[in-house]
Amino acid sequence: MTHHVETKAAAEPQVMPPCQYTCPLHQDIRGYIALVAQGRLDEAAALIRETNPLPSICGTICAHPCESKCRRLAVDDALSIRGLKRYVMENAPNPYATKKPAPPKGKKVAIIGSGPAGLTAAHDLAMMGYTVTVFERTEDFGGAVRWGVPSYRLPLETIKKDIEAIAALGVEFKANMDLGKNLTIDDLEKQGYEAIILSMGLPDSRGLPIPNNNHKDVLMALPFLRAAREGKSLIRKGANVVVVGSGNVAMDVARTARRLGAGKIRIACLEKRHEMPASPWEIEEALEEGIEMEHCGWGPNAVMVDSSGRITGLQCRECVCVFDENKRFNPKYNDQNLSIAEGDTIIFAIGQGAIINYLKDMNVALNERGQLIVNPKTFMTSRKGVFSCGEVAKGPGLAVEAMAHARKAAKAVAAYLEGKPVPEEEPIVCLPELEEGVRSEVKHQDRQELHLLEVEERINNFTPIETGFTPEEAVREARRCLSCGAGAEWIRGKCAFCLNCVRVCPFGVPVVTPAGRVDIRFEQCQACGICYPACPGDAIGFRMTGVAEVQPRMQLALKEAKSHKKAGPVILVLYCDFDAYDVTNLRQVMKEKHKGTALVSLPCLAKMKALDVLKAFEYGADGVLVIGCPNNDCAYPNGKEWAAKHVAEAKRLLGEMGLDGRVEMQFISGIKLDEFDKAVAEFAKKVKAATAAPAK
Template identity: 40%
Template sequence: MLSEQLVDKMNEVVEDCMGDAPAACVATCPLHIDAKGYIDLIKDGKPKEALELIRETTPFPGILGRVCAHPCEEKCKRNDVEEALSIKNLKRYAAKFDDPSDWDLSTEPDTGKEIAIIGSGPAGATAAYDLVKEGHDVTIYEKLPVVGGMLRVGIPAYRLPHDVIDEEYSILEKLGVEIKLNTEIGEDIPFEKLENDYDAVFVAHGAHESVMLPIDGSDLEGVKPGVDILRKAGLENYDEIDIGEDVVVVGGGNVAMDVARTVLRVGAENVDIACLEDREDMPAHEWEVVDAEEEGVEVHNGWGPLKIEGEDAVEKMTFKKCTKVFDEGGDFNPEYDVCELKELDCDTVIFAIGQSAQSEFLEDHSGVELNKGGKVDSDDLTLQTDKEHVFSGGDVAGRPLLAVEAMAHGRKAATSIDRYLNNEDMTVDREHEGSYETWLDKDVDEPRKERVDMEMMPVEERLDNFDEVELGFNEEDALEEADRCLQCECKDCVGECEFLDEYCEHPKELMEKLLEDPSDVDNLAMSYFCNLCDTCTVYCPNDFELADIFLEIREELVDEGEGPLKGHNPVTKFHQPLGFSSLFTTKLGDKQAGETKRVFFPGCSLSSYAPEVVAKTYDYLQQNLPGTGFILKCCGAPTHMVGQHEKFDERFDSLIQDVRDLGATEIITACPDCTHNIMDNAPDDIEVTTLYEVLDEIGVPEDRKGVANGKTISIHDSCQTRDFTEVHDSVRHIAEELGLEVDEFEHSREDTRCCGFGGMVLLANEDLSTDVMARRANQTDKDVVTYCAACRESMTMVDKSSYHLLEFLFSDDWKEGAHGLDNPLKQWYKRWKTKREAKKVSK
């Protein structure tokens, strides 16, 4: 139905509209937690509602609020101003309001499908949650005597208290997940039994074995794997952590930092960390390194292990200078200067340079392919292994993952398993799983608001216990920090337009709906709900001209016999025919001047309620601009707005012919809508000038200067003049001459808001039109002055005192208070009266 050209315009909006683009923080988050949304709720003093929003994405807000590495903050647009928003800490603040009695424990109906999950770490737990929610029966097999996997035995309690893990993990059993602790696959239960007993298996047992370097002295007493240290601490077996007083930790990642800070808490006096990388290239997060250094750990950057020395036990370790960590191709291939050495005295060496997986149970007879380090080979997109009902995710499926990345792996696996069990395509619509780059392009022009620091336990109180070091935000800090959020999105057009806000999330959604079937009853009506005010274009970074698209849709619907709406009958069958009938039209030349160079064109609405004002304006123009004639006629804008372009062309041509018949080459317009309409459609030899520029140039009548001294008003600029800066200036200068004091609307001039009258929406959707009118009228507590009669009428329709600027210039009726247009029949009488009064001026 729609033309190819119009469809192309609509598809351009669909392709390039950023209204559906997530904020960078949300897109970067592997789980896509709605940071923007929950931070806004916190700012509004609604932390419980913020928590509910977080829980729509993850059941572990307290865990992630403490240990998430917050990659979202790296992409936060606040970085363009000063520092990123404290997204993780605000999540933790919301988690303070968690109450298990509020948890959503609903699930889909039982599917009869059973899934086994190996490992209760973040990947396994998230997969279990998602799958049980889908109605599947889920059993987790955990080797450890506690839940949490590496959350429990890889992250020390001073960062993630065990009671937080236990409480948040309890939702799994509440939902019906069976968790079998102290159960090692391959020892207690063969893997083949899981394959046979369950419809699908998710392998997510993590990487719990430290990589050790086979250098000289690595077999000495006192050389220990870092993961073992963390495991014993996680199980609270602190007495089993056997270390000396002087400890060297080898490694530059987060595990190395956790190991170093842990051994300080169990008796080490001096702790050094040595790593290959320079400080800025360390794999550990900067805040982890800073916290370690605050507690007394000394970091030695740029040193690689050479040998460990001692008789039977460790006495010292020698390092060689690392000159390069990666080769030209970006591969790990360190180079050293063996002539530059460093020795560190120590009695304990702990390796924390990486982990491998304990996947021996898969080596024989499983048919699941293993990679180096016991890692499971699985498809990057679906996490499916070469066994179609076996899936793998988390640390065991590749590189070490952040906790939130492991959870995202669990969600990815759950999606695949659910589709597999339902015989659905596992590869469709998965491009936005995990972190991705948003297509939102947001410019930031905001004042600095410094990041709020979270209170920490004093250093001197930390080192003899595993109490939590980060103490969290109080309410005051949370509100202050949440107020820094820029609420990044591209929906300014929706925020400014009542129509878009009512009928779509963003223009892309609206265009997609209309493209699907523009003649659908609802879509047909919706095509007439746009005020054609161009507000959307003002706020659109891509300058999409939605008003033009809607107008073209109307025109093409009319061509197909589908429009206008029946509600437009008063315009199409009454107003427009009468507006061009001889009874209510006239064309008058300037008889006194003997020639007509220009015509005054007051338009329909002004002529319908203020005949005397129109006549006095015409008289003033004739006195100051000899050769001024007069035309009373509709410009055809309503016909144009409802899409009847053929009728519009015919009617508009008759107006231009009237101008030519008088010998005029210029039209002075009083109505902004007429101005816009005539400028867009008049031939090049016809000049269009606004009345207000003319009056500003020739001057206000002397007897009217200061007539409104002391009256404060707000000027409403018609949306049709948003690009006419000269008109805005002239109107305000005239108001000043009249003695009016202007208290500007927040949105004025080129940023003006719609009055609700345009686009023939009042007849298409009265409620929407009235809402738009009320919003605009309520933006000021002052009386309103307009220079558009239709805008003035929209204000009075919602009981706002409103006046036309010409009333102050040529009448004292404004002193009696504002009044709206009378009943339709009286309007036509006044239109006829305008015709009569104009003829008196012309004699």
């Protein structure tokens, strides 16, 4: 059984955890976090890459809207979803395992632009079997993330990993190909391209029509950021800079200016501090780096220039409100209240656009504002066979939103090429919030935060400021996941209505309905698994990765252990995935260290059945050592106690068969390898003695 079925993200796309529902790409977040918790990093990477063609980029800079809807927020704090994605892509042994596209269809698609949207469309269409070429106007690929995101946030090597993986699908990349200059749509059609996708992004910075806005020391955000990416500076050292803008690009500009040696750096924007659209962490980090924000809530009125022609500052007027009563952008000012944001360099970071008037000469219609006219369902422009996606079509937003838009466009293009209607989107439903009675029983666990370089270490250079999780931190963070919707499910035909599940669940999830039925409310289930082995009729299924297939995994592990033909008894060690075992790379180190011993994990031993232990002997084990989490480390209420009960039941049954001394349970931290080694060695001696003694 694969993780796709176990997590039900593929089988039941209409019911999603809030994180997956909120993610524009609808990634199976729950699924890959469960795999991280179990140390199955290659599988986690494969699951991430099923829906995300830019996993390393997103793992580094995604604004992670998914975290804002994490149901753990109602308990303590959201999971670090982005941080775990980054951990997987940086630590999996083979994170970019080769993907196999569909058989070639013999049809060519041209994509104009290599930003997140263009790359996503290229990936998806290549996987469908189309021959894809990406045309990029600059000398390198990545679009906005290549030229507009500073390297202290996103290293070039990270971008290249994702692009190389897309190229490995057979996608061809051509640089220095600028539509409207050395490339036309007619040219592409003559070359046999049956569909063309315009995904040029919004590469032009916007300024404001205020006095002296054409001064040589008035700069635009994107050229400034691009120059920094190229190792150049458009400002002099010690320049006092006023950055106009309140979004993430403005924060990038200000923090880049700091690294280029600017003196005072001030933000001036219409919004007050609490209204700024920049991500809260971007604002906080900018403040840490000495960026001043006293002119938030002030609108630019004029660039002030002295008699010698030098800029002295930005005159601002008080902004009374940014939006009108209909929540439309419609700033209102108090012209009587003026203030000067002092500085000798002004950088506008107030928005971006695309200058695409040349498209009219290619029979592609624009509206009165110079924007592309695109059919929202077919993604086709006014010219047959020419499509558009990403920010140039939908407007500015998050990179992951542009990627999701491109995914829909790729499906529409495929439908066009095959002469079929655009497929309807399958409706999806979000799991509801956790009930108070369930929330109150969830164990509090501190969020593992990603680490930043200290301010003095980072402000004078472009070294990446964020360091990823250690293995221990990643496992601890992954085990905080509530596995929403991936727990127990009631199997109607097997249920004897014994009500064991109702009695044992520490969260009160199973209930008896007014009709006298049992309802295991999967939308409230915390996936502790205590009910799973407690059901005498095997009427409870379990969706979480690593549970349903434990017996086949035991059989395989024991077969491999016996193949080593090691002297002495064959021991099966069952241990908890949710202890921090992967801190020490148990699956690699311990497998070598304990050749001839079968090692099998479960995501919490409370999910282990006495039958699982008994089956081990049927599969050839001479003894079973169960190693659980010590003290109160178990993530679930009473998990340790229930695991001990199932071991005791197995021991009792084996004792009745004359097999005393063959099962033992110990509680050892996964970090303490010496104790683990000692426990295995001592238990093997006991089993050897027990197997040598005559059966009672």
